[in-house]
Amino acid sequence: MRLVLVPLLLVLGSTPALAAPQTDSPAREIEAFNRAFDEATRRTDSAATLAQWEDDGVDLLPSVAPLRGKPAIARFLHEVLSQLAGAKMRHFEDHCFDIEVSGDWASEWCIEHQIVDLPGKPTFDGWGKMLLVLHRGPDHKWRIAREMWNQEQPPPRTRP
């Protein structure tokens, strides 16, 4: 269950992408998207998270059947939120790499680290990787079209 919870905690608090000025380069727009994603993840707002997804987005989580489309993602978020009542994100950081943009499609991969206080359980301290495919809509906002997550080893500097 731990692997399932981690990516969900990760996206629990996302907010809609910052409306980047259309004069920004696509890479800068995506960097702004990432900053908004990071800030939002430190809060918890599943409605805002869903707003960051394409309507036909696909979420690929470990040991979970592919979640195809916003309704499926919303149902899954709701189930996990109900299991995580009382959890609190103490720390979240996210570093993304290799932004590639071609027209209205883009990709990047990220490493995230989160510390979550869980009521009545040991604090969760975990690392993960994400591969994201983003799509820019007619409103010029980037949203998540595909997301996959898997577990990451802590980097050497943080190993005991």
Next chain:
Amino acid sequence: MRLVLVPLLLVLGSTPALAAPQTDSPAREIEAFNRAFDEATRRTDSAATLAQWEDDGVDLLPSVAPLRGKPAIARFLHEVLSQLAGAKMRHFEDHCFDIEVSGDWASEWCIEHQIVDLPGKPTFDGWGKMLLVLHRGPDHKWRIAREMWNQEQPPPRTRP
């Protein structure tokens, strides 16, 4: 270790992408790439696998630090191959979805099922998901720019 071995078994036998005629649509070219990937995975040829990767490709495997660039991927493949001496792919199938193409970049996600005979160990029967970002080079061939893998539950029809 099981999670680490699965994606490697998956890509052990890949061959270079079929040289699709330039008159094919990009989606058909990628379907041909997938068929070549499937056929190749049923064999074992790590040199051919590497030929299907971009020089600066990134492989994102569970609980393994990101493998950045073909030399890092090659070293990791070599290590795993040495651990899998005598293993034999008995069955492999791979179904991919939602091919999206924009210029020379594309993405798709796949579900794979493999049965591998391991010498002196129980037969491995596992399912996985992949998210792939592909790039078309100046030679018009698609190659893997980013790959992430995670575990997939067997579909309902195969559950006991």
